[in-house]
Amino acid sequence: MNNVSLIGRLVHDPDLKRTQDGKAYTQFNLAINRYMSQAQKEEKKLEGKSTADFPRIVAFGKTAENCCKYLQKGAMVSVIGKVTTSNYENNAGDVIYTTDITADRVTFLEPFNSEYRKTPLREDAV
Known part of the structure; x- marks a missing residue:
């Protein structure tokens, strides 16, 4: 089963x-x-190693539009989706393989006036 939360x-x-x-x-x-x-x-910080992971999330359709309209850097979200892999050829002719999380659902976990929201909502995003 391919299910990510x-x-x-x-x-x-x-x-x-x-x-x-x-x-x-x-x-x-x-x-x-x-x-x-x-x-x-x-210990990890002293070694200069990361204590977090940074997966790339891809969203489509209305989910993508809402993410762009209402989310900003620092916003906390829940993502439910699946792992997807793909590949493409770069300008040098090398095949690049990617692994992403394709979002089926993105839930906003903070109110829109959160302390992490540094600027007002972006109305020009959609």
């Missing part, structure tokens, strides 16, 4: 894009803290 904070503002056939989509990364004791976290 994540909770994290947006690393950057999502941007609305369109596929060649006009379907809305967006991509953003989530910062998801790894489960570990405080001592383990301190």
